[in-house]
Amino acid sequence: MPSIETVEREAMEAVAAASSTQELRELEIRFLGKQGVLTGLLRAIGQLPPEEKPRFGQQVNAAKARVQAAIDERERELKRLENAARFERERIDPTMPGRRWRVGRRHVLQATADRIKAVLGGLGFEYLESPELELFRYNFEALNYPPDHPAMDEQDTFYIDDQHLLRTQCTAIQGRVFERRKPPLRVFTIGRTYRNENVDRTHGHTFHQVDCFMVDEGVSMAHLKGTLGQFARSMFGSDVRVRFRPDFFPFVEPGVDYAISCPFCGGSGCAVCKGSGWIELGGAGLVHPNILEAYGIDTDRYSGFAFGLGVERIPMMSHGIDDLRHFLENDLRFLEQFPS
Template sequence: MEQVTAVQTEAITAINAARSTDDLRVVELEFLGKSGKLSGLMKGIGALPNDQKPLFGAAVNQAKSQVEALLNQRIQDLKGGELNRQFETERIDITLPGRAPRYGREHVLQLTTNKIKRTLGSMGFVYQESPELEHFRYNFDALNYPPDHPAMDEQDTFYVEDDLVLRTQCTALQGRVFETQKPPLRVFTVGRTFRNEAVDRTHNHTFHQVDCFMIDRGISMAHLKGTLGEFARAMFGPEVNVRFRPDFFPFVEPGVDYAISTPKLFNGKWVELGGAGLIHPNILERYGIDTREFSGFAFGLGVERIPMMAYGIDDLRHFFDNDFRFLSQFA
C-alpha cells in the first residue's frame, strides 16, 4: 500500500513540476500509460494474498483516477495559457488594408439606368431601343416639328446625310413604335442623344435621355403627373413633389416643363427636370390613332441630371471621361 502512495506522490510531484502540456503528456505516459508506473503496480497484485488483492486493486484504481483528474486539471490550466501565448504570436493589425478580389464596378449612368428600368418596368412600361443614327422623319417630322424649325439647323443637329441625323432626342422612338404597334401602349427607352453644342460644365454634345410614353383610353395630365410623381420619388426619395409649368415642345399639347422639389435636396426649391405633356394629336392622327378614343402622355429627361442632382455632381463632362477617381465614388 505504501508503494501505491509513494508512486501517487511521485506522480503528483511530477504533475506539479510540469511546465507545459507537452511535459504533462510525458508524465501521463510515465505513470498512466499501459506500462506506466501506476498501471505497472497491478503487475505485483498476483504476489499478494487473496484477501488483500481487492483492497490493493481498489487503491491503485483510486490513485490512478486521482492522478488522472489532477493531470486533466493541469492540462486545462496550461492549455489556456498556451493558447493565449499562441494568440499573441498570431496577432494581426486589423487596420491593415483589405485585399479585395476583383469586383466589377458599374458606371454611374448604368446605376441610374438600372434604377430607371426597374421603376418604369415595374409600372408596366416595356423597354425598347431605337437607332442613334436616325432618319430625319423619325427625329423631326414624326414628332410634329414644323418644316424649318430652328432645331433642324446644322448648328444644332449633327447631320450625316440630308435624311440621317444623330438623334437629338430619344422621343424619336415614338414614330417607330406607332408604325408597328397598336394602342394601348406603354413604352420607354434610355439612350444617347446628340446636339451640336460646345462642351462645358453644363453642356455636352452627347448625353443620355430617358423617354417614356403611353397611349390608352382616357389618359390625362393627371396620369402624367401621377406617373412622373412615382418616377421622381423612385429617383429622389419619397418626399418629392412634382410641379407642371406650361412650356412648348412640338410633340406635346398641352406641353409642360416639370420640376420637382423635396425638403431634403435643393433647399426646397423647384428644380426643372425635363419636358412632358399629352402626345400631340397631330402625331396620333399621323399614325391612324383615333384621338376621340385614345390619348397619351410622354415625358423625357436627361439621365445625367438624375445623379447630378442626387449627388451634387457639378460637371457634366465627368460622365464620359472614364476617370476612375470619379467613377469609383458611386460603385
C-alpha cells in the same frame, strides 16, 4: 543472338545515362515491354535442350527484375531532380507586395439607368430601344416639328447626310412604335442622344435621355401627373411632390416642364435647388394629336402622355457633380467613387 549479360549491361548503362523520366519510360518499353529486347530472349527458349530451359528462363527473369529495379531507382532520383528544378522555376517571393484586385463596377450612368428601368418597368411600362443613328423623319418630322424649327439647324444637330442624323432626342422612338403597334401602349426607352454643342461644364455633345409615353383611351394630364409623381417618389423619396409649368414642345399639347420638390431640403431652399425648393427634371405633356393621327390612331378614342428627362441630371444632383464632362471621360478616380 546477344547473351543475357550483354543485353542486361546495355540496359543498365542506358538506365544510368537516362536524363528524364520520359526517357526511362522509353527504355522500359525497349527492354522490358512485350516486344522488348530482354523479353525477346525468351522466345529463343524453344531452341534450347529441354534440361537448359528452366535455368535460361530463370536467368532472363532475374535479369528483367534487376533492370526493372534499376529503372525504378533511377526514376525516383530523376523525379527528385525534376521536382527540385520545377520548384526552383516556380519559386515565389512571399515578401513581395500583392497586386491589387480591381473589381469592375457599373458606370454611374448605367446604375442610374437601371434604377429608372426598374421603376418604370414596375409601373407597367415596356422597355424598348431605337437607333442612335436615326432618320430625320423620326427625329423631327414624325414629332410634329414645323419645317423651319431651329432645332433642325445644322448648328444643333449632327447630320450624316440629308436623311440621317445622330438622334437629338430619345423621343424619336415614338414614331417607330406608333408605326408598328396599336394602342394601348406603355413604352419607354433610355439611351444616348447627341447635340452639336460646344462642350463645357454644363453642355455635352453626348448625353442620355429617358423617353416614356403611354397611349390609351381617356389618357389625361392627371395620368401624366400621377405617373410622374409615382416615378419621382420611387426615385427620390416618398415625400417628393411634382410641379407642372406651361412650356412648349412641338410634340405635346398641352406641354409642361416639370419639377420635383427638392429632396435635399424638402422645399425650403438649399444649394442643390439654388434656394428655389424645386428641381426641374424635364419636359412632358399630352402627345400631340397630329402625331397620333399621322399614324392612323383615332384621336376621338385615344390620347396619350409623354415625358422625358436627362439621365445625367440625377447623379449630378444626388452626388453634387458640377461638371457633365466627367461622365464620359472614363477617369477611374471619378468612376470609383460611386457604389456600383
